Amino acid sequence: MCVWAEGGRRYMVFEVFLKGTLFFPCEPDRGLVRVHELTPEKAGQLIWVRARIHTSRAKGKQCFLVLRQQQFNVQALVAVGERASKQMVKFAANINKESIVDVEAVVKKVEQTIESCSQQDVELHIERVGLSSALSDHTTDKQTDRHAHGGRTDGRATVNQDTRLDNRVIDLRTTTSQAIFRLQSGVCQLFRDTLTNKGFVEIQTPKIISAASEGGANVFTVSYFKTSAYLAQSPQLYKQMCICADFDKVFCVGPVFRAEDSNTHRHLTEFVGLDIELAFNYHYHEVIESITDTMVQIFKGLRDKFQTEIQTVGKQYPSEPFKFLEPTLRLEYSEGVAMLREAGVEMGDEEDLSTPNEKLLGRLVKEKYDTDFYVLDKYPLAVRPFYTMPDPNDKKYSNSYDMFMRGEEILSGAQRIHDAQLLTERAMHHNIDLEKIKSYIDSFRYGAPPHGGGGIGLERVCMLYLGLHNVRQTSMFPRDPKRLTP
Amino acid sequence: MCVWAEGGRRYMVFEVFLKGTLFFPCEPDRGLVRVHELTPEKAGQLIWVRARIHTSRAKGKQCFLVLRQQQFNVQALVAVGERASKQMVKFAANINKESIVDVEAVVKKVEQTIESCSQQDVELHIERVGLSSALSDHTTDKQTDRHAHGGRTDGRATVNQDTRLDNRVIDLRTTTSQAIFRLQSGVCQLFRDTLTNKGFVEIQTPKIISAASEGGANVFTVSYFKTSAYLAQSPQLYKQMCICADFDKVFCVGPVFRAEDSNTHRHLTEFVGLDIELAFNYHYHEVIESITDTMVQIFKGLRDKFQTEIQTVGKQYPSEPFKFLEPTLRLEYSEGVAMLREAGVEMGDEEDLSTPNEKLLGRLVKEKYDTDFYVLDKYPLAVRPFYTMPDPNDKKYSNSYDMFMRGEEILSGAQRIHDAQLLTERAMHHNIDLEKIKSYIDSFRYGAPPHGGGGIGLERVCMLYLGLHNVRQTSMFPRDPKRLTP
16 A cells, blocks of 8 residues: 655545545545534535544445544444445455544434444445555554454453553553543643633743752763763752742643652652742742642633543543532641541651551541542641741641642642741751752842742642543653653 | 741731831731832822832932832832831842832822833832842842843843853843743743644653664663663654554643754753644645644734733844744745855755755845745755655655744754655665664554644744844753753
8 A cells, every 4th residue: 555645735645446446646625524523413415534443344245334533433334335336345344443544425314322432323324435544464453453442342441551551552542541631631721721810920941950959869860961960850949940030920831750669550750740839928828729729720621621531531440520629628737637546547746648648538538528639738847848938836847738639649839948048957957968959049049039839740630530540541651660661 | 037937827027117116917918019010090009019129229318219020110219208217218228139128108100201110100109118038248249230230220131141041040030031931931822722722632742761763863861770761852753653643633842852062052952842743634734834823823922912021122132023924935945945046055956954054045035025934845855854754746855844933943844754664664765773763663553644743942933033142041941061050
């Protein structure tokens, strides 16, 4: 099969006219109808569609196809008769699954709903079919059947995760993957639109940095010409520098790198950070309110604009709809500890939350307040980084917070110390080498407004919103200690 | 000066009540007016403003201040009288420049326009002033004077670029920098909004990759646990995999890494790529039209929504307004070569454009067509990467294109080969080790639609749109072979 032929505005692929002749070049300006546009209103129309062969089943003098385009599919029929020859039916039946075809067909309303397709009220009666991109024979059965179909006809994969990730291109074609990543695109858009409307400025922060912050643990090293550099573990320092530079309210969306040998359902070595930092007027709760309102706008936007995607994912991975309150529930750390103790957990006031305790607290909060999203405020100072602002009223605690979705942490944030002297004192208290963080501390010597912020993990938000159980499902090409491909 | 004190909703910084007493805690819910809101409509009102001391000039019993907030500033006056003591005037005069102050003041309409301020029709008569964030004495004169003011009172820096970049936090406070990066934020937003409206999906591609594409030149190496990895030189492979995975039209905004030892005005080792890839129906010119229309929407959006920023930058760096045509001018490479030859340049048909020739051609195109933006289409096949689709009508050329702003390249793109067999042949022709690009070639074995795209350099677009002359001016924290800080 030839693959190109351009010039003028001719068609770039051969087509096979299935009454026996090759037709080529075809009309270049014929419109292509999208599969999701195939509704009973189009009944009787002769249209062109380009789609993949999802399934194919020959039966006597006819061949039933399911044509798939992204998360939508439609049934199609080639039958021997006035418009199609015996050879054409045979040809259509022999096209490898996952090949891309152009078909000319009449839209017909069906008597009985087609449960297995997204377009349930119509089918296509094919009059011409051309092969737009064929699969070579040896690849078909080996790969595409297992991944795109997984032995089922509903487009949901049943194969194991590593196999799916190894063949990610095919796995991403499933209706579930199409829905997940369309929703992820929506999260980014809602995040940015909400913040832009609040007067935030988008910034671009460097990923190659000269010094590892916070002492150099869990950081990837890069060869940089004749020297070494590091990959940024967070854009925090640069966000703060933008605040010192009077940008007032900033956000950024970009990769974050963690050289952590954690092989869990929720850790990646590279993930996408949705980061916020803002100067506040009088109280760091202004920062919490900005962030929680942004999250609420994301939740509402997903609920209102991405129902199709939520439903599609729910067919393969059923979960309870995501619940949230407005305004967002804010509990103090000590209240959280009290709830855990009441449930039988033994822990100290200044002890950090373990992952099981985080999840348990999530369940207790859900029972008591009926929300899947809440803020835990005023963490013990001892368990937070050196740049965290202490609580001025109780030095045991700090002006810092985590946010949780379905009992798992999606954001960690705080009011930052904006005074070089206090920052130096706190770094010394943590036994941090002052020489290594000199440029960070110096940023605050030229007048810095009080500020705070936080970083949100995009893949976690998508995973937890949809009630999925592995962050690799919401990372298009996940990176972990054991996976660098594709 | 103490830096924090929170609790309840008390104020988090000390203030000095300048009639001699300390007032603290102040009212936390007093509204803060933004400097750009200070217009004659507010005349007579007593308001609070938080801003930086931009300049300060004491003269007898009064002190004139200019208060700056981002790209806006306003004149303010403290004068001995009923509302202010002699000590207060002295105190105000002694506050270090670049400190952040809260002032309570009456807005007064002025008789004569204040040319040196953005708020030209009003001034503030200060009644109270509090220090929100002070500069330590030893830092003031040494740094901030040189950078934020550069010896001038209009907020435009005159110091050299390295000094400015070394002290980027202060340099970013200048009205010019504030305007540049607000406009850059706008470019990203316009890019994404235009594409989202066209049905594109935003994707997130990995930056840590297992194999260096295109043979491994100019790529940064990363230590990855017990093995090595690389930093992605472009998201192209991943964009193409998304097309093979039926996402149809995708874009991404993210860092791109080039280990190229180029020390020029337009090269960075890390820059932000605005990347597009789409399947097309019948002709790769559909791709060019999608991209050029996106650029035109960006140019229009900047012209219509960012005039303040364009004017602000123009005060320090005057340039001709950016001109573009609609639809965008598209020239074939051979036409460009003919224009250059007519202007006396000697070059072969299949020779690549040198940088001086690119600029010359830009000037010739501007003279003839009056546009600062155009597409050069159908590059010689010999000067393009192996994955570029050849022109089916003339094997000397290819279905590839560059786009130029003010005579400098901002995008390189092409129709990509979507057939594994042809791709293999072209790679062999380029003497590329097939083993190294196996996974890339394999991506096309499961049915790929015809597609094309390109990558735009964000910093170059901002630099050339504003008529600036160094890409480091439009990179917030630039990275080049000699610079890794701040």
